[in-house]
Amino acid sequence: MHETVFTPPAWAVPxxxxxxxxxxxxxxxxxxxxxxxxxxxxxxxxxxxxARLVEASGELPAYCQVQGLVxxxxxxxxRLPTSNWNGKLFEAGCxxxxxxxxxxxxxxxxxxxxxxxxxxxxxxxxxxxGLVFYNNLQAQIDFGFRGAHVTAVAGKAITESYYAKAPSxxxxxxxxxxxxxxxxxxxxxxxxxxxxxxxxxxxxxxxPMMYYEWAGRQLVGKLTPANxxxxxxxxxxxxxxxxxxxxxxxxxxxxxxxxxxxLRCRSGGQSACxxxxxxxxxxxxxxxxxxxKGEKIYTxxxxxxxxxxWFGPGPAYGNSSITGAYGNSDGSAMxxxxxxxxxxxxxxxxxxxxxxxxxxxxxxxxxxxxxxxxLFGYAMNPDLRKFAAxxxxxxxxxxxxxxxxxxxxxxxxxEMAERTxxxxxxxxxxxxxxxxxxxxxxxxxxxAFAIDYLSYLEAWVExxxxxxxxxxxxxxxxxxxxxKFPLDQSKVSFTRPVYPYPLQARYQGTGxxxxxxxxxxxxx
Numbered sequence: 001m002h003e004t005v006f007t008p009p010a011w012a013v014p015x016x017x018x019x020x021x022x023x024x025x026x027x028x029x030x031x032x033x034x035x036x037x038x039x040x041x042x043x044x045x046x047x048x049x050x051a052r053l054v055e056a057s058g059e060l061p062a063y064c065q066v067q068g069l070v071x072x073x074x075x076x077x078x079r080l081p082t083s084n085w086n087g088k089l090f091e092a093g094c095x096x097x098x099x100x101x102x103x104x105x106x107x108x109x110x111x112x113x114x115x116x117x118x119x120x121x122x123x124x125x126x127x128x129x130g131l132v133f134y135n136n137l138q139a140q141i142d143f144g145f146r147g148a149h150v151t152a153v154a155g156k157a158i159t160e161s162y163y164a165k166a167p168s169x170x171x172x173x174x175x176x177x178x179x180x181x182x183x184x185x186x187x188x189x190x191x192x193x194x195x196x197x198x199x200x201x202x203x204x205x206x207x208p209m210m211y212y213e214w215a216g217r218q219l220v221g222k223l224t225p226a227n228x229x230x231x232x233x234x235x236x237x238x239x240x241x242x243x244x245x246x247x248x249x250x251x252x253x254x255x256x257x258x259x260x261x262x263l264r265c266r267s268g269g270q271s272a273c274x275x276x277x278x279x280x281x282x283x284x285x286x287x288x289x290x291x292x293k294g295e296k297i298y299t300x301x302x303x304x305x306x307x308x309x310w311f312g313p314g315p316a317y318g319n320s321s322i323t324g325a326y327g328n329s330d331g332s333a334m335x336x337x338x339x340x341x342x343x344x345x346x347x348x349x350x351x352x353x354x355x356x357x358x359x360x361x362x363x364x365x366x367x368x369x370x371x372x373x374x375l376f377g378y379a380m381n382p383d384l385r386k387f388a389a390x391x392x393x394x395x396x397x398x399x400x401x402x403x404x405x406x407x408x409x410x411x412x413x414x415e416m417a418e419r420t421x422x423x424x425x426x427x428x429x430x431x432x433x434x435x436x437x438x439x440x441x442x443x444x445x446x447x448a449f450a451i452d453y454l455s456y457l458e459a460w461v462e463x464x465x466x467x468x469x470x471x472x473x474x475x476x477x478x479x480x481x482x483x484k485f486p487l488d489q490s491k492v493s494f495t496r497p498v499y500p501y502p503l504q505a506r507y508q509g510t511g512x513x514x515x516x517x518x519x520x521x522x523x524x
Contacts, residue, residue, distance in 0.1 A: 023062070023083035026162070027053050030064035030082070033162065038068075041157045044150035045071045048158070053082070059111055059484075066158060070150040074142055075124070077103050078117040078155055079110050080162050086113030089159055089167040090454075091152055091193070093174015093181040094119065095442075097133075097340075098143065099126040105173075108484060109454070115167065117155035121147035121181070130340035133376070134350050144376045145188055148172070148181040152192045171457060175199030175442040176405055179396075183379035183413070186394055190387035195461040196394040197453045200405040200442050203413055205377030206369040208325075208405060209341040211298055213360045214289040215310065215326040216334035218281040223274075224331055225311055230272055231282060232307035234263055239304065243519075244507035247494075249438040249447055252504045252524050253303035253400050253407075260286075285310070285326075288408075289362055297366045300408040309403035309440055325404045325441075346372050382416035388430045393460045395432060395453055395467065399439025401446070407435055414501060428466070433501040436472060443481045448472030448496035448516075452485040469497045471516050497521070 033051035048068040056062040064080040092105035098121040106116035122142030125132035133139050152170065160166040172193045174181050179201030185192050202208045236248060238258040243251030250256055260282040265273035274282070284290075288301035302310070312329040327334055339357045344350050348371040351358065387394070398410040414433040421427045438447025451472040459465040475483055475491045483491075494514035497505045503521040511518030 019083060026064070026080075026082040027062065029162065030080075033064065033066055033158065036161060038154065038157060038161075039071075041154055044153035044157070046154040046157070047071065054079075060107065061110065061113075063110060064162065068154070070147075070154050072138060073124070074122045074147045074150055075101055075120040076117055076151050076154065077101050077106075078115065078158055079103075079106050080115045080159065081110060081113060084113050085115060085163060087165070087167060088114050088169040088171065089152075089155055090114040090116045091148065091155060091170070091172045092116065092118040093148065093172065093178020094121055095174075095176040095178055096128055097123055097126070097130060098147075098177065099123045099129060099132070111484075112454075114171075115155070115159045115162075117151055119147055119151040128336065128340065130344035131353060134344040134352055137375070140345065140372075140375045144378065145184040148174075148185055149189045149192060152185070152189070169194045169461065171195045171197070171454065171461075173197040173199070173454065177202060177205075177377065179203075179405065180205065180377050180379050182394070186384060186387045186392065187379055187381045190384070190390050190392060194392060195457040196392065197457055198394060198396045199453075200398050200402055201379070201396070201410065201413070202377065202405045203380045203409060204369075204373055205341065206346055206373055207298055207409065209338045209346065210360060210362075210366060210369075211289050211301055211406070212325050212335050213338040213342075214362065215285045215301065216338070217359075218284045219310060220327045220331055220334045222281050223278055225329070227274060227278060228307045228310055228331075231260060231263065231274070232305070234258070235304045235307065238262075243437070243505060244509065245513050247513065250303075250305040250400065251437050251506070253305050255524055256304045258304050288406075289366070291363045293363075297362065299412045300406065302403045302406050303400050303408075305438065306401040306403045306440075309401060309445075345376055348372065380413065380416075382413065382420040384417055384421060384431060388421065391430075393430050393457060395434065395457055395460075397434045397436065397451070397453065399436050399441065399443075399445060399447070399449065401438050402441045404441040410435070411501070428500060432467060434467075434470060434498045435501055435504075436498055437496070437505075439472075446474070448474045448494065448498070450475050450483050450487060451498065455485065467500070469499055469521070472496050472498050 030051055030053045034048050038046040051066045054063050054065050062082045066078040090109035094102045101118050101120045103118050109116040122139055123132050170193045179198040182196045182198035183201050183203055186196055235258045239250045239256035240246050260279050263274045264279050286301050289298045290296055311327045311331045343357050398407045418424050418427045436447050439445045439449040443449050451470050456467045456470050473492045473495045476493050495516040497516045497519050499521040502524050505519040506522045508518055508520050
């Protein structure tokens with residue numbers, strides 16, 4: 001596995017100064033941040049609510065915990081290590097509608113010596129609740145693009161105040177809505193971060209909500225989890241060998257010629273088959289939203305191989321009661337995501353809590369989304385010239401089996417950027433897309449989903465080592481993002497290389513198929 005050795009910069013522990021004494025000074029200085037005046041930070045007037053020392057525990061070092069607001073309501077928590085600061089700042093993005101501060105995402109950066117900050121993007125109402133945005137322009141702007149930016153500005157200022165030295169580098173990493181925040185940063189505020197990791201972005205929040213509604217209508221009440229299990233097994237069997245290996249993974253789903261009509265029931269008494277109505281429903285899900293005349297109104301739908309994620313909480317939501325992208329676990333009810341969005345945000349004026357949710361009209365309503373997209377989660381500008389000129393580097397990643405933020409969104413954006421930035425070679429000097437076979441939304445799934453993106457990005461930004469390949473691992477017993485680098489090798493069942501799009505990994509025909517070293521890059 002790719003590993004980076006992290007050492008504190010020389011200036012962090014000056015010659016002739018005992019490291020323990022330095023840490024003691026920083027620990028003593030921590031409470032004073034609570035009374036410091038940060039209200040004059042340009043573009044990000046800030047109020048610190050609390051600052052306290054948290055002692056080292058387990059693998060986490062001692063740190064100064066700073067909680068505060070960028071006015072009027074963007075909440076944040078900043079963790080500042082009291083020893084061995086690596087001189088850099090890391091910001092973690094948040095998912096869904098945000099609604100809380102994802103401070104757990106700071107554990108890995110903090111262990112590596114980063115000062116780390118996370119934000120709720122101005123939403124205090126929970127990650128699935130759209131009501132906070134109803135008739136609330138400030139909340140929509142904060143979530144759409146302002147929150148991540150002002151958090152970066154405030155984080156840098158407080159960090160500089162604490163260490164008496166500005167961060168030498170700044171990095172951002174987010175997935176799902178955090179991926180959209182990453183895009184907004186690169187496009188609108190290209191000087192905020194030296195490196196950005198954008199995972200499974202929803203570059204237009206209205207787009208995924210539209211296809212969630214579309215897919216839910218086709219599937220709910222028509223197909224069962226057992227039907228989707230059958231569909232998945234047949235799809236994988238059809239295209240399993242496209243990477244040169246029978247491994248239960250589809251290496252490049254766009255080239256898979258699986259037709260769900262192959263499962264159409266042919267005679268009475270069949271159980272392992274789909275009815276004609278079910279076949280047509282599945283075809284519509286794969287195709288993505290269309291008008292009643294068959295005109296495409298979105299980039300597409302989920303890829304072949306994602307079927308097990310269409311119903312249920314899904315790997316991105318852990319064990320919560322949140323319904324999956326298209327429907328609940330047994331397929332009896334549609335997801336609440338579209339109604340939360342279109343009721344409170346998507347249409348102007350919004351329907352509000354008293355109005356009965358009116359289902360999306362696929363012949364007309366997609367034309368009405370411009371107002372919301374102008375403010376709320378729209379980050380589709382492929383002109384990244386300022387980000388490139390500033391020396392920024394960006395890694396975009398998506399799972400091929402992602403049902404929530406579908407790979408066609410990431411591909412569409414990346415290919416637009418290539419056309420805008422002067423071609424693939426010019427674009428890949430600073431921006432690369434990686435698509436992971438069998439990976440679900442953000443992490444998890446049947447593929448090699450555990451990738452140390454931060455180390456690869458650091459190598460690119462700080463040492464000029466572009467990620468020509470990244471090594472991923474499939475872990476057993478790790479349903480969520482809690483895995484740590486370096487990985488516990490006892491949990492690694494296989495590794496795979498992931499190459500910049502459009503390259504894909506193919507087994508070379510000899511050697512251990514569970515070892516990434518025995519694969520090579522090929523074009524689609």
